[in-house]
Amino acid sequence: xxxVSQHPSRVICKSGTSVKIECRSLDFQATTMFWxxxxxxxxxxxxxxxxxxxxxxxEQGVEKxxxxxxxxxxxxxxLTVTSAHPEDSSFYICSARDRASPSAGTLPSRAFFGQGTRxxxx
Amino acid sequence: xQQGEEDPQALSIQEGENATMNCSYKTSINNLQWYRQxxxxxxxxxxxxxxxxxxKHSGRLRVTLDTSKKSSSLLITASRAADTAxxxxxxxxxxxxxxxxxxxxxxxxxxx
Numbered sequence: 001x002x003x004v005s006q007h008p009s010r011v012i013c014k015s016g017t018s019v020k021i022e023c024r025s026l027d028f029q030a031t032t033m034f035w036x037x038x039x040x041x042x043x044x045x046x047x048x049x050x051x052x053x054x055x056x057x058x059e060q061g062v063e064k065x066x067x068x069x070x071x072x073x074x075x076x077x078x079l080t081v082t083s084a085h086p087e088d089s090s091f092y093i094c095s096a097r098d099r100a101s102p103s104a105g106t107l108p109s110r111a112f113f114g115q116g117t118r119x120x121x122x
Numbered sequence: 123x124q125q126g127e128e129d130p131q132a133l134s135i136q137e138g139e140n141a142t143m144n145c146s147y148k149t150s151i152n153n154l155q156w157y158r159q160x161x162x163x164x165x166x167x168x169x170x171x172x173x174x175x176x177x178k179h180s181g182r183l184r185v186t187l188d189t190s191k192k193s194s195s196l197l198i199t200a201s202r203a204a205d206t207a208x209x210x211x212x213x214x215x216x217x218x219x220x221x222x223x224x225x226x227x228x229x230x231x232x233x234x
Contacts, residue, residue, distance in 0.1 A: 042226070043226045111221075113164050116162075
């Protein structure tokens, strides 16, 4: 099946530094990728929708200047947490859908998830 | 934003027992999916049920969907300690650009 690779799986950084998280679709092309954040014992909250070749769409309350998203190719999206603070410590997960999958109205397509990145800001 | 509630939020059972988790959602859906997440790990897709389906089975999993009540249930039969995880329902997507929307999840503990 389709595989989404997310890297790194775990990162510890100092407050004020920036961290880049990569999300790659390994055997399919993804025009759209999604970034989620998950705090301990809570659900996944959508942060932004990453569109290949265009600007990302951010959910309400998510600072676009703090969480920079770049979707430069059909297989790679990156999330950069800029000037990280301890409150940014969280589990970040990306998701991608195969661009070849049928659209709504026919068979629904699955979303594939990366392994997640545990970010700890100290 | 989240679709709705999962019920219960936490469930603890003995190995061999059945576990039932419920999910409610708010808006119309195209499909509903259930995922499992082991602690600190990524998501594992379990099963997808379309809006025109009422019940679906996969191994020890049984999912029901009641669109009139906007609810779904996940039944795990003959549970095992390895089933210990958090379980989330997710609704959508309507199109390639629409993300999944997750419920709050149920933390299941299966005691050996």
